[in-house]
Amino acid sequence: MTLDDWLRSHRFLDPLAQVRRRIDAAIEQAAPSIPSISGWDEYVEDFAAGVPLLRSEAHIDLEPAGHAIVSVVATLASDALCPTLSEDAVALSGQLREDRDASRHVVDWLLGDETWEPLRAGLLRTAGWLTLAAALRPLVQDFSEWRDEDHWLRRYCPTCGALPSMAHLVGIDPGRRRFLSCGRCATEWRFGRTACPFCETASHRLASVGVDGEGGLRVDYCESCHGYVKTYSGQGDERVLLADWTSLHLDLVATNRGLKRMATSLYDLQPGLPDSTPVSRGASDAAETVSHKSPRQIPVRAIH
Secondary structure: OOHHHHHHOOHHHHHHHHHHHHHHHHHHHHOOOOOOOOOOHHHHHHHHOOOOHHHOOOOOOOHHHHHHHHHHHHHHHOOOOOHHHHHHHHHHHHHHHOOOOHHHHHHHHHOOOOOOOOOOHHHHHHHHHHHHHHHHHHHHHHHHHHOOHHHOOOOOOOOOOOOOOEEEEEOOOOOOEEEEEOOOOOOEEEEOOOOOOOOOOOOOOOEEEEEOOOOOEEEEEOOOOOEEEEEEEOOOOHHHHOOOHHHHHHHHHHHHOOOEEOOOOOOOOOOOOOOOOHHHHHHHHHHHHHHHHOOOOOOEEEEO
């Protein structure tokens, strides 16, 4: 299944898909890249202690990614095809132009530094992480080949430290495995099959809610902390169904049931994500459309 196939059957995602296309085009033009580190010896101890790679003492030069993010925002500011996106980008780009350390500030902010405040946090969170994820791709690939998954098994991303936005069930019982997926840097890592990835409460089986006709997607949730993770149970459509934004309607199903999204979202209405940004507007449009269709037109069912 292609992304176009999915969008044809999920038209409420069109506004957000248009924004993604403009951001992806700007990222492709900036061509961000961070080379993998020359050796992993300096990270061995931090890895064993559970320190995410980007928060460790390993020498990783993120400055090229910072420059790329500044370039992406500048490109979006001049994008005449998406004026609502460019309005926010103009304000943010102006701030970055006046900041001599902008390339460092944007990366530090994305990684959790709150001493610097962007004018358009929602736009920078989305465009910044998408750009950083593209730049990190070679490093993430090498990291996945180097690390022993059985020695991580933690609830947070081994690359950037974020909580998972999605999960992926691979294989068939009794040897089925669960991988968690980071919605920020796109890292996937192994995790226990039954434990909650948020409060780590072990249970015989997490409760689940499925949506008929959604390509193997469902919502797994913990009855203890009420945190949920969207889960893809299948193989072959990972590029589409593990993209997070392509299943925003499952987030609505979950929140309507009183469940809590624990992972940072690049797309939904987060505090600090201005309602005027096309990113939040697209997410809002999606939620509104799904709410009109639910529950009559989107068959929701409990999975026991």
